[in-house]
Amino acid sequence: MPPTDSTAVAGQPAIRFENVVKKFGDHVVLDDLNFDVQRGERVTLIGPSGSGKTTILRLVMTLEHLTGGYVFVDGEPLTHMEVNGRRVERRPKDVARTTQKIGMVFQQFNLFPNMSVLENITEAPVHVLGRSQDQARTRGLELLDQVGLADKADEHPTRLSGGQQQRVAIARALAMDPEILLLDEVTSALDPELVGEVLGVLRDVAKSTDITMLIVTHEMQFAQDVSHRVLMFDGGSIVEEASPDVMFTAPEHERTRAFLQAVL
Amino acid sequence: MDWWSWDRAIEVLPELLVAFVKVTLVATVIGSAIAAVLGLIIAIVRRTAPAFIAAPVHAIMEFIRMTPIVIQLLFVFYTFTSVDGMTLGVIVLGVHYASYMAEVYRSGIDAVPKGQWEAAKALSMSPARTWRKVVIPQALRTTLPALGTWVISMLKDTPYLTVIFVVDMVRQAENYGSRTFVYTESITMAGLIFLAASYPISVLLRRMEKRLATY
Numbered sequence: 079m080p081p082t083d084s085t086a087v088a089g090q091p092a093i094r095f096e097n098v099v100k101k102f103g104d105h106v107v108l109d110d111l112n113f114d115v116q117r118g119e120r121v122t123l124i125g126p127s128g129s130g131k132t133t134i135l136r137l138v139m140t141l142e143h144l145t146g147g148y149v150f151v152d153g154e155p156l157t158h159m160e161v162n163g164r165r166v167e168r169r170p171k172d173v174a175r176t177t178q179k180i181g182m183v184f185q186q187f188n189l190f191p192n193m194s195v196l197e198n199i200t201e202a203p204v205h206v207l208g209r210s211q212d213q214a215r216t217r218g219l220e221l222l223d224q225v226g227l228a229d230k231a232d233e234h235p236t237r238l239s240g241g242q243q244q245r246v247a248i249a250r251a252l253a254m255d256p257e258i259l260l261l262d263e264v265t266s267a268l269d270p271e272l273v274g275e276v277l278g279v280l281r282d283v284a285k286s287t288d289i290t291m292l293i294v295t296h297e298m299q300f301a302q303d304v305s306h307r308v309l310m311f312d313g314g315s316i317v318e319e320a321s322p323d324v325m326f327t328a329p330e331h332e333r334t335r336a337f338l339q340a341v342l
Numbered sequence: 343m344d345w346w347s348w349d350r351a352i353e354v355l356p357e358l359l360v361a362f363v364k365v366t367l368v369a370t371v372i373g374s375a376i377a378a379v380l381g382l383i384i385a386i387v388r389r390t391a392p393a394f395i396a397a398p399v400h401a402i403m404e405f406i407r408m409t410p411i412v413i414q415l416l417f418v419f420y421t422f423t424s425v426d427g428m429t430l431g432v433i434v435l436g437v438h439y440a441s442y443m444a445e446v447y448r449s450g451i452d453a454v455p456k457g458q459w460e461a462a463k464a465l466s467m468s469p470a471r472t473w474r475k476v477v478i479p480q481a482l483r484t485t486l487p488a489l490g491t492w493v494i495s496m497l498k499d500t501p502y503l504t505v506i507f508v509v510d511m512v513r514q515a516e517n518y519g520s521r522t523f524v525y526t527e528s529i530t531m532a533g534l535i536f537l538a539a540s541y542p543i544s545v546l547l548r549r550m551e552k553r554l555a556t557y
Binding site for chain 2: 139140141174177178180181182184186188189190191192193201202205206247250251254
């Protein structure tokens with residue numbers, strides 16, 4: 079095992095979906111889904127709404143309960159594992175240890191309105207990671223500077239524009255030094271003129287870090303620019319998988335062509 | 343004007359004020375504190391505890407809300423005979439109103455968007471920390487006006503303490519009447535003192551509400 083990360087298993091993918099099933103009641107959202115995301119890889123999920131993309135991110139963040147199959151993070155089981163041929167749930171404490179490596183940015187930002195911008199960013203580093211207030215503050219201000227909001231540290235989130243709120247949410251997720259970052263339609267709730275500033279920040283993050291990213295977006299240009307690989311989903315399964323250059327210029331499948339034609 | 347004498351009204355005032363401070367005010371302040379804290383605990387328990395704990399708690403709260411406070415006062419007074427009436431009265435008021443405040447808190451907690459819980463989870467915040475730093479502060483903001491209404495309601499319920507022989511302001515007013523055979527002034531003054539006490543509470547609450555509203 080690498081000395082730097084006691085829980086990671088060398089050579090394992092950052093995320094692995096193995097025979098994943100997700101149902102909401104009788105409605106099957108994901109049916110026997112298998113795919114890997116390698117470490118440092120940026121993978122974008124595209125496809126029509128209702129195809130299960132967001133559910134995939136929410137399963138990785140453990141915001142949804144896994145109906146069947148297994149998800150692995152760094153080779154470790156996330157919420158369920160196999161013991162003596164039986165599928166059992168992992169202890170919440172163990173799950174929490176794994177999810178600490180994962181950060182998420184939401185469509186609706188979900189900043190805490192009762193805290194200042196900086197408090198939003200420093201809360202978890204101080205109280206989850208055990209960093210000192212000073213350390214967390216310094217890093218928080220650095221991140222705010224990186225997302226172009228250094229002057230908003232003491233502002234309350236509700237006084238910021240949607241684009242600014244989302245940039246704070248990105249800084250907040252990065253403050254936890256995640257190995258994996260999940261981006262769930264992060265520009266879908268924004269006015270069109272605010273989309274650019276958020277994508278700009280994410281392009282910088284993609285360029286300057288080696289964080290593994292799993293992205294759900296309708297911004298195809300952004301997907302093409304930042305991802306290593308694109309997965310086209312429909313009806314809860316992968317229709318096509320390709321590099322962005324191939325996916326956006328010469329998709330193989332009729333379903334992908336139709337989808338891209340509709341959104342581009 | 344022989345049915346009203348200002349002299350009597352002024353004469354009765356001191357003893358009414360003493361009874362007000364010693365019983366009405368003390369019972370309302372301590373009772374509200376018990377109700378506010380216990381109500382919040384109940385609301386959290388009902389939301390987080392397993393059913394075998396949450397269900398009985400719910401049943402007890404329903405029972406308390408659906409029986410008169412006078413019955414509860416009498417029951418407790420004649421069951422726990424070694425404790426003095428004022429102490430028991432304050433506890434009964436607190437527990438009684440906790441059952442109402444728990445409902446208020448519950449609606450406030452339910453009103454906190456799901457996204458707030460999810461963001462806290464995505465940041466690996468512990469459930470306790472999420473409640474304390476994210477959910478409760480936001481829930482309080484929406485519940486404060488309703489909680490204040492219950493405090494005023496409790497203030498007006500303090501005369502029930504007379505059933506367990508606590509001499510509150512209203513009983514004091516009656517005592518004055520039975521001494522002098524005139525009741526109008528003393529009862530009226532007691533009513534005016536209630537009004538004078540309720541009004542500042544509502545002003546205070548409105549001010550707190552405003553302060554909490556400025557995120």
